[in-house]
Amino acid sequence: MQDVISYINSNREKYVDELKELLRIPSISTLAENKTDMMTAANFVLDKLTDAGMENARIIETKGHPLVYADWLHAPGKPTVLVYGHYDVQPVDPIDLWDSPPFEPTIKGDNIYARGATDDKGQMYMHIKTAEAFFKTQGKPPLNLKFIIEGEEEIGSGNLENFVNKNQDMLKCDAVMISDTSLYGPGIPTLTYGLRGLCYMEIQVTGPNRDLHSGTFGGGVDNPINVLAEMISKLKDKNGKIKIPGFYEDVINLTKKERENFKRLPFSEKQYAKTLGVKELKGEKGYTTLERVWARPTLDCNGIFGGFTGEGAKTVLPSKATAKISMRLVPDQDPKKIGKLFTKYINKIAPKSVKLEIKDLHGAYPIATSLDDKATTAAANALSKVFGKKTVFMREGGSIPIVVTFAKKLKAAPVLMGMGLNTENLHSPNEHFNLNHFHLGILSSAYFLDEFSK
Amino acid sequence: MQDVISYINSNREKYVDELKELLRIPSISTLAENKTDMMTAANFVLDKLTDAGMENARIIETKGHPLVYADWLHAPGKPTVLVYGHYDVQPVDPIDLWDSPPFEPTIKGDNIYARGATDDKGQMYMHIKTAEAFFKTQGKPPLNLKFIIEGEEEIGSGNLENFVNKNQDMLKCDAVMISDTSLYGPGIPTLTYGLRGLCYMEIQVTGPNRDLHSGTFGGGVDNPINVLAEMISKLKDKNGKIKIPGFYEDVINLTKKERENFKRLPFSEKQYAKTLGVKELKGEKGYTTLERVWARPTLDCNGIFGGFTGEGAKTVLPSKATAKISMRLVPDQDPKKIGKLFTKYINKIAPKSVKLEIKDLHGAYPIATSLDDKATTAAANALSKVFGKKTVFMREGGSIPIVVTFAKKLKAAPVLMGMGLNTENLHSPNEHFNLNHFHLGILSSAYFLDEFSK
Numbered sequence: 012m013q014d015v016i017s018y019i020n021s022n023r024e025k026y027v028d029e030l031k032e033l034l035r036i037p038s039i040s041t042l043a044e045n046k047t048d049m050m051t052a053a054n055f056v057l058d059k060l061t062d063a064g065m066e067n068a069r070i071i072e073t074k075g076h077p078l079v080y081a082d083w084l085h086a087p088g089k090p091t092v093l094v095y096g097h098y099d100v101q102p103v104d105p106i107d108l109w110d111s112p113p114f115e116p117t118i119k120g121d122n123i124y125a126r127g128a129t130d131d132k133g134q135m136y137m138h139i140k141t142a143e144a145f146f147k148t149q150g151k152p153p154l155n156l157k158f159i160i161e162g163e164e165e166i167g168s169g170n171l172e173n174f175v176n177k178n179q180d181m182l183k184c185d186a187v188m189i190s191d192t193s194l195y196g197p198g199i200p201t202l203t204y205g206l207r208g209l210c211y212m213e214i215q216v217t218g219p220n221r222d223l224h225s226g227t228f229g230g231g232v233d234n235p236i237n238v239l240a241e242m243i244s245k246l247k248d249k250n251g252k253i254k255i256p257g258f259y260e261d262v263i264n265l266t267k268k269e270r271e272n273f274k275r276l277p278f279s280e281k282q283y284a285k286t287l288g289v290k291e292l293k294g295e296k297g298y299t300t301l302e303r304v305w306a307r308p309t310l311d312c313n314g315i316f317g318g319f320t321g322e323g324a325k326t327v328l329p330s331k332a333t334a335k336i337s338m339r340l341v342p343d344q345d346p347k348k349i350g351k352l353f354t355k356y357i358n359k360i361a362p363k364s365v366k367l368e369i370k371d372l373h374g375a376y377p378i379a380t381s382l383d384d385k386a387t388t389a390a391a392n393a394l395s396k397v398f399g400k401k402t403v404f405m406r407e408g409g410s411i412p413i414v415v416t417f418a419k420k421l422k423a424a425p426v427l428m429g430m431g432l433n434t435e436n437l438h439s440p441n442e443h444f445n446l447n448h449f450h451l452g453i454l455s456s457a458y459f460l461d462e463f464s465k
Numbered sequence: 466m467q468d469v470i471s472y473i474n475s476n477r478e479k480y481v482d483e484l485k486e487l488l489r490i491p492s493i494s495t496l497a498e499n500k501t502d503m504m505t506a507a508n509f510v511l512d513k514l515t516d517a518g519m520e521n522a523r524i525i526e527t528k529g530h531p532l533v534y535a536d537w538l539h540a541p542g543k544p545t546v547l548v549y550g551h552y553d554v555q556p557v558d559p560i561d562l563w564d565s566p567p568f569e570p571t572i573k574g575d576n577i578y579a580r581g582a583t584d585d586k587g588q589m590y591m592h593i594k595t596a597e598a599f600f601k602t603q604g605k606p607p608l609n610l611k612f613i614i615e616g617e618e619e620i621g622s623g624n625l626e627n628f629v630n631k632n633q634d635m636l637k638c639d640a641v642m643i644s645d646t647s648l649y650g651p652g653i654p655t656l657t658y659g660l661r662g663l664c665y666m667e668i669q670v671t672g673p674n675r676d677l678h679s680g681t682f683g684g685g686v687d688n689p690i691n692v693l694a695e696m697i698s699k700l701k702d703k704n705g706k707i708k709i710p711g712f713y714e715d716v717i718n719l720t721k722k723e724r725e726n727f728k729r730l731p732f733s734e735k736q737y738a739k740t741l742g743v744k745e746l747k748g749e750k751g752y753t754t755l756e757r758v759w760a761r762p763t764l765d766c767n768g769i770f771g772g773f774t775g776e777g778a779k780t781v782l783p784s785k786a787t788a789k790i791s792m793r794l795v796p797d798q799d800p801k802k803i804g805k806l807f808t809k810y811i812n813k814i815a816p817k818s819v820k821l822e823i824k825d826l827h828g829a830y831p832i833a834t835s836l837d838d839k840a841t842t843a844a845a846n847a848l849s850k851v852f853g854k855k856t857v858f859m860r861e862g863g864s865i866p867i868v869v870t871f872a873k874k875l876k877a878a879p880v881l882m883g884m885g886l887n888t889e890n891l892h893s894p895n896e897h898f899n900l901n902h903f904h905l906g907i908l909s910s911a912y913f914l915d916e917f918s919k
Contacts, residue, residue: 207680211778220742226661226863229765229793230757231737233747236766236788237697244698247691283685288674291818293687303684311683312690313781318768319789324665324827326791326863327767334690335773337780339683364745373778409680409780 012461014148019140019453026140026453027123027446029059033098033132034116034125040076040099040166049076049162052098056160057081059139064146065158073170076162080181083142084155089464091155092386093184095417096135096191097164100127101438108440121445122435128444130437134190134430135160137449141456153464157184164191168413175413175420185424186386186463187417190452192429195276195403197445200394200455203427204387205306205406206414208340208377210349211313214239214357215333215368222318225328233364235332236317243334245360246310250296253310253338255356261343265306268382272404273301305406306379309339335372339408346374375410376419384424386463393458394428397451428455468602469911473594477904480594481577483513484903487552487586488570488579494530494553494620503530503616506552510614511535513593518600519612527624530616534635537596538609543918545609546840547638549871550589550645551618554581555892562894575899576889582898584891588644588884589614591903595910607918611638618645622867629867629874639878640840640917641871644906646883649730649857651899654848654909657881658841659760659860660868662794662831664803665767668693668811669787669822676772677782687818689786690771697788699814700764704750707764707792709810715797719760722836726858727755759860760833763793789826793862800828829864830873838878840917847912848882851905882909 019026038052039045053070056079060068065081076099084091103113103126111117113126123133138158145152159182161171175182194201218235219228248254265273278301284292294303303309317332319325338349350371361367380387382404391402407427414425430452436442473480492506493499507524510533514522519535530553538545557567557580565571567580577587592612599606613636615625629636648655672689673682702708719727732755738746748757757763771786773779792803804825815821834841836858845856861881868879884906890896 209680209780211780218743223741224863225765225767225791226663226793227861228741228758229791229862230748230761230763231746231754232741232743233745234765236769237701237764240694240697240766240769243691243694287677287682287686289672289686289818291687291816292685293816293818294684300685304682307684309684310691311679311688311782312694312772312786313679313779314772314774314783315690315694315786316770316774318766320768320770320787324789324791325767326663326665328765329768332766332769333774335778337679337683337778339680362745362747364743364747407681408683409678 012458015144015457016454018144018148019457023450030123030133030136030449031116033136034123034127035114037114038099038127038162039102040163041102049099053077053079053162056098060158063139063143065142065156071174073174075170078162078171078174079160080158082157083152085151086153086155089154090185091157091183092186092188092460092463093157093159093182093421093423094138094188095159095413096138096189097131097161098135099162099165100130100132101165105440110441118446121447122443123446124441124443126442128442129431129435130442131164131191133444133449134452137190137430137452138188138456140453141460144457145460153460157182164413171413172416175416179420182421184421187421187423187425188428188456188459189414189425190428190430191411192407192427193431193433194429194448195405197432198398200398200400200402201429202387202390202394202402202404203407203429204382204404205342205379206377206411207408208344208346209337209373209375209410210340210346210353210371211335211337211373212350212353213333213335213370213372214242215331217331217366218364219328219330222330223328225326228328232328233362234328235365236329238362238365239317239332239334242357242360243312243336246336251294253308255352257352258308258349261345262308263342265302269306270302273299276301276403276405304408306341308341308344311337313337340377342377342379344377346376350374375412376415378415378418378425379406380424386424386426389462390426390428390459393455393462396458397454428459466911466915469598470908472598472602473907473911480907481900484577484587484590485570487590488577488581489568491568492553492581492616493556494617495556503553507531507533507616510552514612517593517597519596519610525628527628529624532616532625532628533614534612536611537606539605540607540609543608544639545611545637546640546642546914546917547611547613547636547875547877548592548642549613549867550592550643551585551615552589553616553619554584554586555619559894564895572900575901576897577900578895578897580896582896583885583889584896585618585645587898587903588906591644591884591906592642592910594907595914598911599914607914611636618867625867626870629870633874636875638875641875641877641879642910642913643868643879643881644883646861646881647885647887648883648902649859651886652852654852654854654856655859655883656841656845656848656856657859657861657883658836659796659833660831660865661862662798662800663791663827663829663864664794664800664807664825665789665791665827666804666807667787667789667824667826668696669785671785671820672818673782673784676784679780679782682782686782687816688782689819690783692816692819693771693786693788696811696814697766697790700790705748707762709806711806712762712803715799716762717796719756723760724756727753727759730755730857730859758862760795762795762798765791767791794831796831796833798831800830804828829866830869832869832872832879833860834878840878840880843916844880844882844913847909847916850912851908882913
């Protein structure tokens with residue numbers, strides 16, 4: 012490993028220069044005007060994979076932006092790692108708020124500023140450089156390697172989902188390496204081993220068949236907004252427990268070890284509340300804030316509307332009221348089952364005076380990898396070695412559907428070894444990436460391949 | 466009275482022709498383009514008052530559309546009646562839905578179709594024709610008469626409110642005759658003796674200082690929509706009683722006689738529910754539907770909004786949620802006091818995790834005239850005589866602020882002797898007025914003046 016590490020260390024500046032080149036390409040997947048830039052970015056990735064020493068490097072056309080694939084499969088008996096990342100980026104609006112142009116990478120202190128720096132060009136590129144280091148110093152990596160890099164992560168990964176479903180043999184692997192998440196804090200080696208799922212519902216309540224004058228009819232009929240509010244108030248009890256029967260049935264409780272891991276993390280409730288501008292944090296009783304946002308199911312209204320929403324007063328007794336309500340799920344909750352339980356409960360608590368329309372708008376499965384998983388252990392060891400600290404294990408409250416697809420379809424453990432920081436303005440103006448973490452990420456990736464190959 | 470009645474009967478066609486003339490003037494108070502039409506209508510009313518025999522007829526300029534005033538005050542010792550009405554009308558949109566042009570009065574069967582037919586040109590004009598009948602047959606009315614006809618009822622009566630406040634001596638009277646409400650049903654002689662008041666509030670709940678990702682933060686902080694829904698659910702109990710402490714303190718309960726009066730009215734709960742398209746009527750327990758919509762205080766959400774309100778799913782944990790909540794009031798509730806009790810209660814039930822902004826947007830006082838009031842009794846007798854049936858006493862769930870102003874400032878009982886019908890499309894396309902009711906209204910007005918003069 013000494014040669015590999017030396018190579019990475021001595022090429023530090025060259026790697027940053029190459030990353031700058033990639034960051035100059037405005038590969039915004041959602042904008043039609045950037046279609047050729049998408050192809051330019053895909054070809055850049057393709058060339059760098061070939062230059063690194065990977066084989067079979069090719070562009071795979073989809074109905075949208077292309078995928079880039081490469082492999083090296085000459086280590087029989089050794090495990091196979093699939094590296095996933097994305098070359099597309101978010102739009103740059105509001106452009107006025109950028110201190111330097113989003114596609115002119117600018118280094119200030121330890122950070123490189125550009126759209127896509129941390130999400131995900133910088134993080135994805137680490138693994139290509141790790142591969143290069145092995146090929147240039149050892150002639151080969153220590154195990155079988157595959158890369159699948161997409162251009163549609165920021166617009167939902169729909170075409171990659173399809174591709175994975177149809178090409179399970181081609182992508183077969185023992186672990187999926189993904190660097191598209193964050194460290195718990197600067198310099199803290201972190202593995203994210205769980206993601207929450209989602210069940211997103213919409214309820215429309217219809218009372219009278221038209222908007223009524225609230226003077227003439229007020230008191231005569233049920234008001235759909237009041238009814239909807241009443242129903243929402245019955246979704247959680249005063250301890251923050253969700254009252255839908257069967258909701259917690261499939262929840263795998265946090266283990267003692269997991270809870271201890273979370274408790275050891277530096278976390279200030281006071282600072283967290285202050286940052287969010289609230290006087291008091293609130294959630295399910297009996298759990299810490301980190302447990303609640305990472306590893307417990309929740310229910311939130313994402314939107315509500317009905318009646319008069321303009322300025323001032325209009326005395327209407329509305330015909331309709333609508334709420335969007337989503338539940339974050341944890342293993343082994345099933346979004347389809349939860350959607351059905353939700354619908355059943357809402358129908359049960361609704362008064363006869365209103366009509367209901369309930370829609371299941373969107374679902375995503377939760378995932379959590381065992382802390383004893385072989386790839387996870389290898390990654391944890393690699394990170395500890397590089398950062399010189401014990402690796403911390405966190406979960407993430409959001410959902411990344413493609414991760415679940417990889418895990419389910421390829422039956423391989425995802426390794427979420429993110430090197431970003433939550434403070435690096437991803438999706439916002441002045442996105443940046445800490446170049447120390449970029450370097451540490453390349454080293455960690457190298458140690459991971461080494462560890463996992465044993 | 467025989468001569469007066471004969472005169473009214475023999476001039477029936479002439480009166481309709483004159484009404485048509487008035488209905489041809491597009492006096493839409495809210496549209497700047499109809500400013501001259503407003504003056505034309507005011508002058509029409511002025512001329513007809515003069516022609517009838519009234520004295521001191523004059524246009525009173527305001528900051529908006531003019532008032533028309535006239536009087537005849539030569540019956541010392543006799544009571545004084547002030548007739549109020551309005552010559553302005555609502556806009557005509559959507560024009561496509563009219564079967565005949567809104568300003569080309571068209572008679573079909575018993576009805577005359579035109580914007581303003583029932584609200585309020587037809588109803589207001591009745592009283593001018595009654596005055597004429599007295600002057601032409603008796604040389605004078607049986608008591609002192611004043612007319613104040615405004616052109617801004619459809620836009621809030623702001624200038625008339627000011628005028629009444631400043632000219633209480635000029636408008637001094639013993640009763641205010643107003644025909645701008647409805648009969649309980651076709652051919653049913655009706656007096657409306659109560660109007661509800663209003664207290665219209667807005668609550669804005671702020672949770673976190675910005676919209677958050679519901680995955681990353683869901684479960685960590687209170688959600689302002691959920692909090693708002695919970696607070697709304699605490700405003701009423703399961704029997705439909707409003708839970709704000711002190712809310713019912715000043716409510717004058719319905720008398721046994723009033724409740725009996727209401728119970729005698731033909732009313733089908735089933736038909737009412739069917740018309741509104743609901744399976745079940747709902748409201749305060751212990752009261753009939755008519756009692757609830759006319760004479761009991763209520764609370765309704767008029768609007769609610771917060772978070773994502775577009776199509777589909779967006780996983781936001783919103784920063785803010787807002788509700789517009791109004792309470793209909795009954796005598797002797799005071800909208801200002803109720804606003805304060807509401808604010809106090811909301812502050813009390815709000816969790817510490819959110820910030821509140823509560824606004825009192827609008828208030829109106831309730832009113833109810835005693836059934837034993839002299840003018841009310843005279844009007845009831847007059848109506849019974851003309852319609853050949855016992856007069857029914859109803860209330861109205863909405864508010865008419867100018868009625869309360871008359872009652873409070875002039876200390877005179879309002880007599881709401883409406884001849885419209887709820888089915889006559891006021892404020893909608895194809896507004897119409899039943900010409901039998903127009904004729905019966907003129908006769909009723911004549912008998913009222915006669916009765917009240919005794």
